[in-house]
Amino acid sequence: MIPPLIVETALQRGLDLLAVTDHNATGNAWAVMAAAQGTGLTVLPGMELQTREEVDLLCLFETLAQAQAWQAQVDQALWPLKNDADHFGPQFLVDAAGDFVAEEERLLQGPTRFGLAEAARAVRALGGLAIPAHIERSHAGLLGVLGLWPPDLEADAAELSPNLRPRGALARYPFLAPIPLITGSDAHMLDFIGQVVTVFVLAGPPTLAELRLALQGQAGRRFYVP
Amino acid sequence: MIVREAVQNLNLTILAGTGPLDQEVTGGYAADLLSCVMAGAAAGNLWITLQTHLNVVAVASLLGLAAVVVAEGAPVPPETVEKAREQGVVLLSSPLPVFETVAALVALGIHGRGT
Numbered sequence: 001m002i003p004p005l006i007v008e009t010a011l012q013r014g015l016d017l018l019a020v021t022d023h024n025a026t027g028n029a030w031a032v033m034a035a036a037q038g039t040g041l042t043v044l045p046g047m048e049l050q051t052r053e054e055v056d057l058l059c060l061f062e063t064l065a066q067a068q069a070w071q072a073q074v075d076q077a078l079w080p081l082k083n084d085a086d087h088f089g090p091q092f093l094v095d096a097a098g099d100f101v102a103e104e105e106r107l108l109q110g111p112t113r114f115g116l117a118e119a120a121r122a123v124r125a126l127g128g129l130a131i132p133a134h135i136e137r138s139h140a141g142l143l144g145v146l147g148l149w150p151p152d153l154e155a156d157a158a159e160l161s162p163n164l165r166p167r168g169a170l171a172r173y174p175f176l177a178p179i180p181l182i183t184g185s186d187a188h189m190l191d192f193i194g195q196v197v198t199v200f201v202l203a204g205p206p207t208l209a210e211l212r213l214a215l216q217g218q219a220g221r222r223f224y225v226p
Numbered sequence: 227m228i229v230r231e232a233v234q235n236l237n238l239t240i241l242a243g244t245g246p247l248d249q250e251v252t253g254g255y256a257a258d259l260l261s262c263v264m265a266g267a268a269a270g271n272l273w274i275t276l277q278t279h280l281n282v283v284a285v286a287s288l289l290g291l292a293a294v295v296v297a298e299g300a301p302v303p304p305e306t307v308e309k310a311r312e313q314g315v316v317l318l319s320s321p322l323p324v325f326e327t328v329a330a331l332v333a334l335g336i337h338g339r340g341t
Contacts, residue, residue, distance in 0.1 A: 053279045115303070117280075138259055138261060138262075144261045145259055145277075147259075147264050147284075147285050148260070148284055150280055150281050151280065
């Protein structure tokens with residue numbers, strides 16, 4: 001999954017927009033953004049944060065500065081453990097060509113000390129989008145772990161796993177009706193990039209402001225899951 | 227067996243819901259995934275868990291559980307305690323880990339669905 005191959009695969013599959021959301025980490029986002037420079041692909045820097053309830057939360061930003069400000073907060077909330085590369089695999093940081101830059105030694109796996117509602121508030125305060133990931137999964141999905149939509153959670157949308165569509169989700173969980181439901185590929189390997197998509201109908205380049213309007217169905221912007 | 231007897235025997239701390247301690251305990255259930263609890267626990271059960279999110283109160287209230295027992299003295303956020311007070315949900319804390327808490331309750335004669 002080196003940056004040039006991510007970009008090439010995304011373009012081959014007709015994607016216009018993707019977000020890089022490593023687990024509790026944003027360190028590789030810049031490299032994918034750089035690899036996409038001059039192509040038609042927009043890359044958003046982001047993170048899949050795991051909260052202390054063991055719920056995964058997608059945190060999407062527009063600029064690297066926002067992502068870095070968020071990373072600084074997450075760094076304070078990581079458990080002070082070292083990665084065991086034999087067990088979890090090595091955690092490489094790479095450049096735009098995919099060449100080795102450094103190895104992240106802190107353990108990125110597992111939960112942070114951030115509470116879900118608190119994390120979503122902090123992401124949005126930085127101007128980002130907070131979107132609980134693969135919500136129906138029993139492993140680290142909001143509904144699997146917490147059963148119901150938490151009354152104190154303010155999120156911009158909720159993401160469904162590739163095998164679930166909004167209609168199916170609403171049949172199982174009618175209380176999701178007020179929440180914008182998107183699907184994401186959650187691609188951990190090149191093959192899965194673009195396996196499902198969400199289409200955003202925007203009035204300009206895919207800024208977070210445009211995406212936010214589309215999620216809310218405002219000002220002529222909208223989104224749908226094909 | 228009523229909730230109060232379990233509180234006394236296991237030295238549980240009452241975090242919320244001092245009122246309804248006379249409710250009869252119908253059995254026990256232990257899990258941290260709230261989706262499992264919603265499917266598996268029954269009215270009047272004691273629920274033993276390490277999960278302390280606000281939604282614990284909603285699930286306990288929805289199912290009519292006798293009490294929630296937070297194991298291993300896990301810290302409970304103030305908003306969860308406050309919500310339990312509001313909703314009259316009995317919220318207890320056990321110093322013992324989940325395994326030992328369950329074992330002690332079984333020794334008192336509280337059982338799960340199949341036992």
